[in-house]
Amino acid sequence: MTNSVVISGSGLWNPPHSISNEELVDAYNAYATQFNQQNADEIESGSVTAKPLSSAEFIQKASGIRSRYCYMKDGVLDINRMRPAIPERSEEELSDQAEMAINAAKLALEAANKSADDIDVVIVSCAYTQRSYPALAIEVQEALGIQGFGFDMLVACSAATFALHRAYEMISAGTAKGVLVINPELTSPQVNYCDRDSHFIFGDVSTAMVVEHADTATSEHVFDILSTKAVTQYSNNIRSNFGYVSRANDVDPYGADKLFHQEGRKVFKEVCPMAAQHISEHLERHELTSADVKRWWLHQANINMNSLISKKLLGREATLEEAPIVLDRYANTASAGSIIAFNLYHKDLQAGDYGLLCSFGAGYSIGSLLVRKR
Numbered sequence: 001m002t003n004s005v006v007i008s009g010s011g012l013w014n015p016p017h018s019i020s021n022e023e024l025v026d027a028y029n030a031y032a033t034q035f036n037q038q039n040a041d042e043i044e045s046g047s048v049t050a051k052p053l054s055s056a057e058f059i060q061k062a063s064g065i066r067s068r069y070c071y072m073k074d075g076v077l078d079i080n081r082m083r084p085a086i087p088e089r090s091e092e093e094l095s096d097q098a099e100m101a102i103n104a105a106k107l108a109l110e111a112a113n114k115s116a117d118d119i120d121v122v123i124v125s126c127a128y129t130q131r132s133y134p135a136l137a138i139e140v141q142e143a144l145g146i147q148g149f150g151f152d153m154l155v156a157c158s159a160a161t162f163a164l165h166r167a168y169e170m171i172s173a174g175t176a177k178g179v180l181v182i183n184p185e186l187t188s189p190q191v192n193y194c195d196r197d198s199h200f201i202f203g204d205v206s207t208a209m210v211v212e213h214a215d216t217a218t219s220e221h222v223f224d225i226l227s228t229k230a231v232t233q234y235s236n237n238i239r240s241n242f243g244y245v246s247r248a249n250d251v252d253p254y255g256a257d258k259l260f261h262q263e264g265r266k267v268f269k270e271v272c273p274m275a276a277q278h279i280s281e282h283l284e285r286h287e288l289t290s291a292d293v294k295r296w297w298l299h300q301a302n303i304n305m306n307s308l309i310s311k312k313l314l315g316r317e318a319t320l321e322e323a324p325i326v327l328d329r330y331a332n333t334a335s336a337g338s339i340i341a342f343n344l345y346h347k348d349l350q351a352g353d354y355g356l357l358c359s360f361g362a363g364y365s366i367g368s369l370l371v372r373k374r
Contacts, residue, residue: 157361
């Protein structure tokens with residue numbers, strides 16, 4: 001058996017509900033207008049800040065996003081609620097996020113020509129998990145009939161690439177024969193739909209990948225993982241503070257500071273050069289240049305960020321064929337963005353073509369994988 005580790009299958013599952021920029025803006029503007037009317041005296045005195053209005057054009061220009069999938073659309077557009085209405089399931093029922101994970105996992109297994117018997121590790125890795133324990137990965141493992149073990153990982157928007165790194169290492173070390181990496185990104189409950197600057201950013205989706213030895217791979221599209229690279233650097237510029245300690249802090253566990261919030265301009269300024277340098281150093285390790293890479297599956301947070309990073313790498317604007325954009329219809333799906341891009345844009349590559357998966361997000365955290373089509 002060789003030491004070659006490959007990605008042999010990927011899966012992508014979309015929730016049935018989608019929300020356009022126009023729908024989201026109509027609801028937000030109605031909410032903002034109502035808020036400003038109800039707080040007119042406080043706004044005039046300066047003790048309360050008025051809610052600014054938004055527009056679909058503003059969202060598209062600022063981010064490139066046109067729409068997003070939502071696990072449960074009900075409630076998001078209700079100006080007296082402004083959050084999804086997700087019915088609570090009993091402890092005997094499959095959890096929402098496990099169901100999302102299973103939907104993508106089955107597609108990845110099918111693409112890889114694998115069954116539960118071929119997998120012995122399940123990693124559920126995403127920005128948020130809906131509970132602390134038992135691990136969602138163990139719930140998914142049980143539902144799929146997989147023997148072995150599973151665990152959850154939280155690394156914000158780099159969760160998917162960091163989990164693939166762990167899968168690569170386990171296969172290389174011989175501690176696993178097949179690893180199923182799943183990213184059920186249920187982000188909508190953590191979105192502040194009352195905040196103009198962030199209410200449009202995220203969407204819900206689930207992705208999955210199968211990682212195994214090259215010797216056992218039988219699927220049509222197989223990619224050698226040549227190497228991985230990761231870096232983290234602490235930053236306060238992207239935060240989500242929701243957690244169980246809020247109960248002991250005697251504060252509102254659903255306050256604005258507990259939901260997703262960021263210093264967007266600082267993130268853009270600091271992450272773009274950091275990501276470009278990270279990718280360049282990864283390629284240099286293999287004596288490759290950016291011109292040698294056929295496909296860039298980049299993190300899907302902001303189209304302007306991807307544009308700047310590709311310019312730094314290529315010295316020009318990347319074409320959509322070189323660096324596919326999926327955030328226009330999926331929005332920022334936390335760790336799943338680069339995996340969505342891979343899933344939708346990998347079958348056309350030819351044997352020997354190089355590709356690079358890269359995520360960058362809160363932490364800051366950056367993870368990349370250099371792959372080559374078999």
